[in-house]
Amino acid sequence: MTDPFDTAALREGTLLAWRGSPTRLREDVAAEADLVRAGYRDRVLTELAQNAADAAMAAGARGKLRVQLHGDVLSIANTGAPLDRDGVHALVALRASGKSTGVGRFGVGFTSVLAVSDDVELRSSSGSLAFSSERTRIELASAGLEVPDSGAPVLRLAWPIDERPPVGFDSEVVLRLRSDVDVDAVLAGFAAEAVDLLLELPALESIEIDGARLHRTERDLGGGLIEVTIGPTTWWQYVTKAARWLVPVADGRLQPLTGDVLRAPTRSDEELSIPALLIADVAMQPDRRRILPGTGLTDLVRGYADFAAALPSDQRPDLVPLPGFARSEVDAVLREALLRELRTHAWLPAAGAGDLAPARATIVSGLTPELAGALADVVPDLVDPHLSGPRHASALAAVDVHRIGLARIAELLGGHDREPSWWHALYTAIEPIVVDAIAVEELAAIPVPLADGRTVTGPRTTVTGTDLGGALGNAGTALDWVRLVHPGAAHPLLNRLGAERATAGDLLSDPALKARMEDLDYDDPTTATELATAVLALVGLAEPDARPAWLGELPLPAADGELVPADELLLPGAPLADVLVEDSPFGTVDADLVARVGEEPLRALGVGWGFAVLRAELPTGPEHDLDDEDAWWDTLDDDPDTLVAVRDLDLVDPSRWPQALTLLADDPETAAALADRNGYTAWWLRRHARIDGRPLAVLRARDDDTFAGLLDVLDHPAAPALAAALAPAVIDDTELAGVLLDRLADATRTVTPDVVARTHRLLGAAASRHVLDLDELILPSRVRSLAGTVVDPEDALVLDRAHLGAAIPPERIVLGAFETAPALADLLDLPLASTAIDAEILGDGEVSSWDREPGAVLACAALGMHLPTGPVVVHDALVVRTRGAVEGDVAVPWWVDDEGRTHLRRWQVGEGS
Incomplete structure (x- = not known):
């Protein structure tokens, strides 16, 4: 071996x-x-x-x-x-x-x-x-x-x-x-x-445990970021000079760690709470479980901010250690070092381009890209709006990102001179984060551009007129009587912040405008013209009933260069000028002003074209500077809810009333005022207007036959529209009554018995209503009979009982209505027939009843009367003998005796009713 x-x-x-x-x-x-x-x-x-x-x-x-x-x-x-x-x-x-x-x-x-x-x-x-x-x-x-x-x-x-x-x-x-x-x-x-x-241990490619093999792969993601995959798990790794940092990733998003240990390079017993896994060559004790005492750790974190900067911008704050208790002494040192590294190095995405160091960055809660764009050069070093939500709030606070609220934004906006459209875009961008009353209060000092060119602090003293749009144009600069938000900047947010909503009518009705008009210097036409241009722009936008009458007092430049109230001016070529007296107080408005603003707003303001119409709600008396207004007011039982009156009728040249009437009838507004018979306009025309020397009050419309033959027809194309200004179908004043009495006494006038009877009936009704001043009436020397003849009053009798008419010649009868006959007799100073004639029935008749007499039944049916009940006296020949104003025996068809009994002549077969 x-x-x-x-x-x-x-x-x-x-x-x-x-x-x-x-x-x-x-x-x-x-x-x-x-x-x-x-x-x-x-x-x-x-x-x-x-x-x-x-x-x-x-x-x-x-x-x-x-x-x-x-x-x-x-x-x-x-x-x-x-x-x-x-x-x-x-x-x-x-x-x-x-x-x-x-x-x-x-x-x-x-x-x-x-x-x-x-x-x-x-x-x-x-x-x-x-x-x-x-x-x-x-x-x-x-x-x-x-x-x-x-x-x-x-x-x-x-x-x-x-x-x-x-x-x-x-x-x-x-x-x-x-x-x-x-x-x-x-x-x-x-x-x-x-x-x-x-x-x-990146030197190892794979580890196999009892047949189960794990393989490590790496992929370069660019920017120093490496994707490490081991089995089904993925990390993003960043390598610095002193350490390797890894964070788990799932579906492309970081999964920050909440607890781990220092790895030197393998696991130690030094517990950490930082969000990334740290692998570094650290001096360890022999058993490699604890670091050697005195070992420096701060160098390990250098480059950690670069790791953050390499990540997708919306995930970078995930690398910030969140506030909490350190798990070890090593953890405490590392956490503080990491936060210091992150605070002082640029890695935090800016709202624009580039990265920011958190210590210099500013964040706005709920910041949107639109708001970030609007605030780009107002609030420096803004953090990417995608990081402004609550998810990253703790992380950004940990690295000392300066957080500002809406109040600070409002403060920083102060002093900036921008176009109204810029402010509108800002309000649009900031509106989504104004979610409660606190936010509204914080924005109390946000700047607001006004239509007059000023920029004020806070919307609570301003008004918005979103209906004004761009119609004001340059005229807005003269709206100095009200803090009107420039139409180009007007936004619903301002109303939420306290600005009041105002229509053009509201601005025109503002008492401050009236005061502004009263303070105008008539020697300063430039200022007056600027104000007039602004008011005229508003007049063109306001509803007609929202324009106060006193706007007619607004001074406008006249053709001669002088300042004149609008309602004392006429438009060039105004037809009204052709019907007024030569010395009328009206001037002509400056033609340049007309060309600049147009005729319609000038007419709406009161500059004349035709006759002007005055409107006053709930008037309380004759205080509208109308001609003879006191007299008209005396004709009213109660104050009208609305006074509508045509002005300046008293300035019409008497010889030009035909043209003036045409002008009144052709204008729908003045024609509407004419239609009210009880209104001031029709009343004044009846009282003062004359055609060929005749008042309108004694002229009639062609289709009105009430006083045919007595009153002349108004021969004028506009006569149908002037009906309310002509003679009425009733007699309601002493003047008309006097004219009718004179015309009745005029033998040259041919009048039918029907018109005579109707006129006498209306005179009797007027007298019974006490609408006539009898002391002012001068009775003519003659009266008109039922026969249409003109007779001496000595021969005339006012018929007050129908049956007496059969005994009096028609040439002596003055017929009105039986129920008002006494009033008519008093008016005409004539006797009543019943007091001037005494009569008796000759011969006796036979007592019968109405339903038994064929003649009575036939007569009632022919007359459309109900058949009376009770007794009736029937005579074969009914003759009465009269004494007094009329004497003689007269055969009559029926009679009522002094006891109130009705007598009838017997009806003969074959005899008509």
């Missing part, structure tokens, strides 16, 4: 040492036992894998490690450089290692095998060794040495053997397991360690 490593000499040297110092033997036994019980108690595979990794590195090739169990024999084979003399010396020396590179090339770590076996073989292609507790006992006995009570050492004496490692492998450790070893537990432990070992 060959002995390539001269183990005989090594054994002889060791025995010689033991013979010379029995204490040395006991120390070796104790040291070996201590290493097994403490430092290497559960590191069999770890230590053998380290040796395998060193062998692979020495051979310059990726290594393989295979673990197989055959009964109670455990085989751990590996590829790489075979066993050499230095390695053998290191194995048997116990306290020394023959390594010059690598982690543990056959040093004290090999002692770990004693945790499961006292019979160990190390087979290599360069030669093989055997270690045995039993053979050492025999050797001690042969040398005359006493075996210590604690047993014999196993790894101090080596014997050469002829066995070689299996094909495909360069070395093999064979362990005959002790009977007290749980084989299944050992293999399970090996399997649990395999993944970690492949991570920790």
